[in-house]
Amino acid sequence: MERIRCEALKSKIMSADEAAALVKPGSVIGVSGFTAVGYPKAVPMAIAKRAENGEDMHVTIIAGGNVGDQLDGSLARSGAMARRYGFQGNKDLRKLVNAGKVQYCDVHVSHSPYLVRNGYFGKIDLAILEVAAIREDGSLISSMAAGMIDVLTEYAEKIIIEVNDTIPLSVEGFHDLFLLKRAPNTQIIPITSAGDRIGTPYAACDPSKVIAVVKTSLQDLNANLKEPDEDMKKIASYIIQFFKDEMKAGRLPDPLPPLQSGVGGVANAVLEGIANSDLENLSVYTEVMQDAVLSLIDSGKVKSASGTALTISPDRREELYANLDKYRGKILIRSQEVTNAPEVIRRLSCIAMNTAIEVDLAGNVNSSHVNGTDIMNGIGGSCDYTRNSGISIFTTLSTAKNGTISCIVPHVGHVDQTEHDTEIIVTEQGLADLRGLSAYERADLLIEKCAHPKFKDELKAYVEKAKASGAGMHAIKVL
Amino acid sequence: MERIRCEALKSKIMSADEAAALVKPGSVIGVSGFTAVGYPKAVPMAIAKRAENGEDMHVTIIAGGNVGDQLDGSLARSGAMARRYGFQGNKDLRKLVNAGKVQYCDVHVSHSPYLVRNGYFGKIDLAILEVAAIREDGSLISSMAAGMIDVLTEYAEKIIIEVNDTIPLSVEGFHDLFLLKRAPNTQIIPITSAGDRIGTPYAACDPSKVIAVVKTSLQDLNANLKEPDEDMKKIASYIIQFFKDEMKAGRLPDPLPPLQSGVGGVANAVLEGIANSDLENLSVYTEVMQDAVLSLIDSGKVKSASGTALTISPDRREELYANLDKYRGKILIRSQEVTNAPEVIRRLSCIAMNTAIEVDLAGNVNSSHVNGTDIMNGIGGSCDYTRNSGISIFTTLSTAKNGTISCIVPHVGHVDQTEHDTEIIVTEQGLADLRGLSAYERADLLIEKCAHPKFKDELKAYVEKAKASGAGMHAIKVL
Numbered sequence: 009m010e011r012i013r014c015e016a017l018k019s020k021i022m023s024a025d026e027a028a029a030l031v032k033p034g035s036v037i038g039v040s041g042f043t044a045v046g047y048p049k050a051v052p053m054a055i056a057k058r059a060e061n062g063e064d065m066h067v068t069i070i071a072g073g074n075v076g077d078q079l080d081g082s083l084a085r086s087g088a089m090a091r092r093y094g095f096q097g098n099k100d101l102r103k104l105v106n107a108g109k110v111q112y113c114d115v116h117v118s119h120s121p122y123l124v125r126n127g128y129f130g131k132i133d134l135a136i137l138e139v140a141a142i143r144e145d146g147s148l149i150s151s152m153a154a155g156m157i158d159v160l161t162e163y164a165e166k167i168i169i170e171v172n173d174t175i176p177l178s179v180e181g182f183h184d185l186f187l188l189k190r191a192p193n194t195q196i197i198p199i200t201s202a203g204d205r206i207g208t209p210y211a212a213c214d215p216s217k218v219i220a221v222v223k224t225s226l227q228d229l230n231a232n233l234k235e236p237d238e239d240m241k242k243i244a245s246y247i248i249q250f251f252k253d254e255m256k257a258g259r260l261p262d263p264l265p266p267l268q269s270g271v272g273g274v275a276n277a278v279l280e281g282i283a284n285s286d287l288e289n290l291s292v293y294t295e296v297m298q299d300a301v302l303s304l305i306d307s308g309k310v311k312s313a314s315g316t317a318l319t320i321s322p323d324r325r326e327e328l329y330a331n332l333d334k335y336r337g338k339i340l341i342r343s344q345e346v347t348n349a350p351e352v353i354r355r356l357s358c359i360a361m362n363t364a365i366e367v368d369l370a371g372n373v374n375s376s377h378v379n380g381t382d383i384m385n386g387i388g389g390s391c392d393y394t395r396n397s398g399i400s401i402f403t404t405l406s407t408a409k410n411g412t413i414s415c416i417v418p419h420v421g422h423v424d425q426t427e428h429d430t431e432i433i434v435t436e437q438g439l440a441d442l443r444g445l446s447a448y449e450r451a452d453l454l455i456e457k458c459a460h461p462k463f464k465d466e467l468k469a470y471v472e473k474a475k476a477s478g479a480g481m482h483a484i485k486v487l
Numbered sequence: 488m489e490r491i492r493c494e495a496l497k498s499k500i501m502s503a504d505e506a507a508a509l510v511k512p513g514s515v516i517g518v519s520g521f522t523a524v525g526y527p528k529a530v531p532m533a534i535a536k537r538a539e540n541g542e543d544m545h546v547t548i549i550a551g552g553n554v555g556d557q558l559d560g561s562l563a564r565s566g567a568m569a570r571r572y573g574f575q576g577n578k579d580l581r582k583l584v585n586a587g588k589v590q591y592c593d594v595h596v597s598h599s600p601y602l603v604r605n606g607y608f609g610k611i612d613l614a615i616l617e618v619a620a621i622r623e624d625g626s627l628i629s630s631m632a633a634g635m636i637d638v639l640t641e642y643a644e645k646i647i648i649e650v651n652d653t654i655p656l657s658v659e660g661f662h663d664l665f666l667l668k669r670a671p672n673t674q675i676i677p678i679t680s681a682g683d684r685i686g687t688p689y690a691a692c693d694p695s696k697v698i699a700v701v702k703t704s705l706q707d708l709n710a711n712l713k714e715p716d717e718d719m720k721k722i723a724s725y726i727i728q729f730f731k732d733e734m735k736a737g738r739l740p741d742p743l744p745p746l747q748s749g750v751g752g753v754a755n756a757v758l759e760g761i762a763n764s765d766l767e768n769l770s771v772y773t774e775v776m777q778d779a780v781l782s783l784i785d786s787g788k789v790k791s792a793s794g795t796a797l798t799i800s801p802d803r804r805e806e807l808y809a810n811l812d813k814y815r816g817k818i819l820i821r822s823q824e825v826t827n828a829p830e831v832i833r834r835l836s837c838i839a840m841n842t843a844i845e846v847d848l849a850g851n852v853n854s855s856h857v858n859g860t861d862i863m864n865g866i867g868g869s870c871d872y873t874r875n876s877g878i879s880i881f882t883t884l885s886t887a888k889n890g891t892i893s894c895i896v897p898h899v900g901h902v903d904q905t906e907h908d909t910e911i912i913v914t915e916q917g918l919a920d921l922r923g924l925s926a927y928e929r930a931d932l933l934i935e936k937c938a939h940p941k942f943k944d945e946l947k948a949y950v951e952k953a954k955a956s957g958a959g960m961h962a963i964k965v966l
Contacts, residue, residue, distance in 0.1 A: 093923065108960030111925035116907055126836075126877065127738045128922050191836035191877055192740040194680065200673040259606045261671040350829035350875050357605075357670035372902065381966065382959035387907055395874060396829050398605065398670055422962060423851065423902035428595055428866060443607050444572065446590035480861035481587030483901060487860070 011141040011171045012223075016215045027168050027220035028054030033065050034090075036130055038160040040137040042073035042317035042344065043271055043296045044097070044230035046151030048136040048170045049078035050222050059088035066090035070129055072120050072155035072344050073295070073317065073388065074271075076229035084110060093129065094120050095386040106382045114376060117295055117316075117389035118348035121159040125190050135164035138224075140175040146215035149180050152228075153317035154211075154341045158187045161213040168220045174227055176329040182318075183209045184340045199352045202266045202291035203312030203340065232321040233299055236277035239436035243274060243403050244281025246439040247361070250401075250432065251287065260359075260399070266293035268353070268393045269300075270362035271319075274403050276300045278361055283307045293358050295347045295389040297339065299324055305338050316344040348392040357398030362390040364404040364425075366415045367433050367458070369451035369471065369484045371442050373402050373425035380421015387424050395429045406435035406460035414463035416454055418470045418484070433458050447482050448475070490620040490650045491702075495694045506647050506699035507533030512544050513569075515609055517639040519616040521552035521796035521823065522750055522775045523576070523709035525630030527615040527649045528557035529701055538567035545569035549608055551599050551634035551823050552774075552796065552867065553750075555708035563589060572608065573599050574865040585861045593855060596774055596795075596868030597827035600638040604669050614643035617703075619654040625694035628659050631707075632796035633690075633820045637666045640692040647699045653706055655808040661797075662688045662820045678831045681745045681770040682791030682819065711800040712778055715756035718915035722753060722882050723760025725918040726840070729911065730766065739838075739878070745772035747832070747872045748779075749841035750798075753882050755779045757840055762786045772837050774826045774868040776818065778803055784817050795823040827871040836877030841869040843883040843912075846937070847899040848930035848950065848963045850906035850921050852881050859900015866903050874908045885914035885939040893942035895933055897949045897963070912937050926961050927954070 012018060028051050031037070041047025059065045065088035069080075073095050080098035083089040091111045092101065105112040115123065123129050137157055141149040150157050151172065161167060186207030188195055198206050236244070254260035267282070267290060269275045279300030282290070284307075292301055292313035299321050304310035318341060320328050346352065353360075364373045365384065375390050377383055394400040402425070404415045415435070427450070433440045438457035442450045448471070455467045471484060479485040491497060507530050510516070520526025538544045544567035548559075552574050559577035562568040570590045571580065584591040594602065602608050616636055620628040629636050631654065640646060665686030667674055677685050715723070733739035746761070746769060748754045758779030761769070763786075771780055771792035778800050783789035797820060799807050807814075825831065832839075843852045844863065854869050856862055873879040881904070883894045894914070906929070912919045917936035921929045927950070934946045950963060958964040 091925075105961055106959035108927065108954075111928065112961060113923055113925055114907060122877075123922075127736070130923075190740075191744050192742070194834050194836075196675055196677065196679065196834065198675065200675065257606070261669075263671070265670050350833050354601075354829050355673050355675065357673075377959075377962060379959075381962045381964050383961040391874075391905075391907060395870075398601075423905055424907070426870075426902055426905065428593060428870060428903070443602075444592055444609075446570075446592055448587065449590065475587075480585035480856075480858075482584055482591060482862040483856060483860045485860050 009177055011173060012221060013144045014142045014146045014215055017142055017146065017218055017221050020218055020221045022220050022222065024050035024054040024222050027051050027222050028058060030219050031055055031134060033063065034067065035133040036068045038070045038124060038132050038135045038156060038164055039075060039079065040155050040157045040160065041071065041075045042153035042155040043319040044074050044076040045228045045317050045319045046138050046153030046155065047075035047079050048138045049226040050170055050224040051136050051168055052079040053082045056082035056086035056088050059086035070094060070120065070124065073117060078226060078229065095388045097385045102383060112383065114386045116387065116392050117344050118350065118392040121156045121345035124156065124159050124163055125188065132160065132164040134166050134168065135160035136168045138170045138172050140177060140179050142169060142171060143210060146213045147210040148213050150183050150211060150341065151175050152179060152341065154183055154185060154343050155316055156344060158185045158211045158343050159345065161211050162187060167213065167218045168222065169218060170222045170224050172224045172226065174225055176332055178332045181209050181336060182339055182341050185211050185343050186346050188345055197346055197349050197351050200355065202293040202314045202356065205340065230319055230322065232323050233276050234273035236280055239405055240274050240277035241281060242436045243434050244278045246434050247278055247401060248281060248285045248287065250439055263289035265357040265359055265398055266291045268294040268358045268360045268397065270390060271296050271298065271388065272363055274363050275361060278403065279304060283309060293356055295344065302328065305335060312338060314340045314342055314347065316342055316347040348389045350392065350396040353393055353396040358393060360393035360397035360400045362394060362402055364402040366417050366420050367402060367404060367454065368417050368420040369454055370447055371427035371430045371450050372420050372423045373430050374420035374422045375424040377422035391425060394425050399431055400429060401432040401434060402430055403434045406437045406458060414460060416459040416463065416467060447484055451484050488656055490652060491700060492623045493621050493625045493694055496621055496625065496697055496700050499697055499700045501699050501701065503529035503533040503701050506530050506701050507537060509698050510534055510613060512542065513546065514612040515547045517549045517603060517611050517614045517635060517643055518554060518558065519634050519636045519639065520550065520554040521632035521634040522798040523553050523555040524707045524796050524798045525617050525632030525634065526554035526558050527617045528705040529649055529703040530615050530647055531558040532561045535561035535565035535567050538565035549573060549599065549603065552596060557705060557708065574867045576864045581862060591862065593865045595866065595871050596823050597829065597871040600635045600824035603635065603638050603642055604667065611639065611643040613645050613647065614639035615647045617649045617651050619656060619658050621648060621650060622689060625692045626689040627692050629662050629690060629820065630654050631658060631820065633662055633664060633822050634795055635823060637664045637690040637822050638824065640690050641666060646692065646697045647701065648697060649701045649703050651703045651705065653704055655811055657811045660688050660815065661818060664690050664822050665825050667824055676825055676828050676830050679834065681772040681793045681835065709798055709801065711802050712755050713752035715759055718884055719753050719756035720760060721915045722913050723757045725913050726757055726880060727760060727764045727766065729918055742768035744836040744838055744877055745770045747773040747837050747839045747876065749869060750775050750777065750867065751842055753842050754840060757882065758783060762788060772835055774823065781807065784814060791817060793819040793821055793826065795821055795826040827868045829871065829875040832872055832875040837872060839872035839876035839879045841873060841881055843881040845894045845896050845899050846881060846883060846912050846933065847896050848933055849926055850909045850929050851899050851902045852904035852909050853899035853901045854903040856901035870904060873904050878910055879908060880911040880913060881909055882913045885916045885937060893939060895938040895942065895946060926963055930963050
């Protein structure tokens, strides 16, 4: 079936270079994509080429979530990017941010669309969007990642569309886009169950705003997930046991509330562990659906999974795309403002499971910085879920850098999640339930359950020193 | 009119000492009250007496918000309190918390009812509630503070009621209580405007759970608010100008979204400033309605104000109580889980205005600790509003301790609100709009606009040293 079905837009079909030539230096550009899926590729690379050829492009890029190297890497290396908002995961961009060469501002996943809508990022000069197809009326069939596509089509002044023929057309119907309106509008997001459909499968798009349509066949550059190892399996087993204990105690209902899971190998391993457990009748309400979500559906444990991106390892992608219909009606791809809406997360009492870089003795979590000074990727949606969930869980290995440093530390180098929001901390050593504990109780339990044995004495010594140092007993601090 | 109208409960009327004798040592007790209004007084003092007489009471107190000295002070000084959850503002309790003698866990205002409902604080053995009256069917007419009253009547095993005849009976009808149910229930909170009524004016209460009814005439011990001084007026004027500029730029709608305001003199002064400005057609959706909310209504600027407590200075209380009918239909007193619901705050795009103890160069805010080590009061609902609002504003004077220390600091001693959630910082020196800025841009602007002139050089020197020290440019840190 044809991918560009809107007559009015057929005349706008051009090469990526021609489209990039329409981009004004200094533009504020919003892009589609999430977790390195569904982001524009050809036009950003062509913009980078202009910078390489000596033009001062200094564009601002607003991304809803992570995007691949063809976008962030190209624009960063070429010097075309002056400013970047939202989660990033590109090594070259990260270097420039940490060197102060690209101005970076980390934004919650639920906030980016809010800020765009309400004009807090200024005028959005341009949206560059990757889609599966353009419908007769100009509306868009999104890629596997909805991200901010609906907000950008509505609020950007101009639009460039990349139509990517590697995206299976069978994705049509998987999306559920619900566009919130600018204040003072007040809308209820009427989701009361992970699988509720509340919107449309298409992003409305006014064809008169579209200045270019580019055909591409470039693949997403998301990475394969690491196979679960013994440590990851241990973490998963502690969480599963915790769920069972909580259900038994009547503090968690059976079946469990919808599961949210962060991004990466550990997060995926936890869900794989759940797929192999005897837990039943589960649902997923999350921002990113990784490989394990397919396992959960295949095992019959999950009937409904909802997220803003279906990010499947390249190794499994071909099989998925060939059999996508198997998941129709079971997977919903929503706009990120809805997947990460505080309203829905709290209402559903979601179980939030995210990964920490390090956790301190008070329970503060660092999700974004290494050495306390260098941004790694950003906070993503971890705060949206952690602070609004029914139960918040953080996982991390107890050590990093080949066991040479402890991930349970006296004080985190950067606070992304405060002690007020974190509840359950899990490492391969064990699980600490910090709910309702005072500061020193939390410290003792974290050391006992989560720290690696070789760092326990050092951490205990810090606690004793803090107690003796005269600081208030509500803060674990050596004066 | 009679205050105890339920026949079945007339036989339960007894003295505070008799009621306190029914309290088992080690009990987990939830109490009514918020911002030192509507908390039980006589029975806690009688429990304290038991401890003074040598009994080991070691009770746990769960409060939705601040309560007065008859409760926190009595139980703390007598040694009756072993553990305390939620905001506190009592100097004797604070001392014991900082000395490690009372185990304290600070909890978001929106979380306390959630944690009670879902059993995360364990079984609630007892609720002690202050009310204006008990209706024929046992249901309760709350005081001026609804707090957690509805959650406690539903989830506590037993209930002791203090019927306080200093609360005007005309408060009947001011309440709007909407009780959320335990997970897996999923309920929409259908508020789309500050004045929407969605619940009942009474808290349902099963008379068979009530073990004692105590008549009291003890007054709330909330404090008078400081008159706005020149510095507070300056802060208010910067905020008002900001609103006007944002409306002009189309980033804030006219009329403004509902206003939230924190507790205390500065917060009240900002609202008094707004009451005296030319802003019109305002509404208030907040947790605590202080004196200025009456001014806003009296001036005709506010048609609807909603909060969980109407906390009026003792000096103005008598006049208010005599003329309460003037505010009928204009003021709603809601349960705290609704006033602080992320869902409603985000939906209404509330403008959050809270007070900071100190702000750091990255934009992190400390709301709860002095010297980075001693808990002051707690976070209250500041995080609920800051992280879910349309715009978040923090106010603080630029210096503390008679001008000897700067409230703009390189690093806060305790992070309660992260740089990801804070947006606008205001001192008597000026207003810094941090939205969309990178780390060093934020630092420069905060120093320029908000720091006191006498600390500017020192702060600038820190920034230069951090830049030169080799730490990543996304964190302002001297290595």
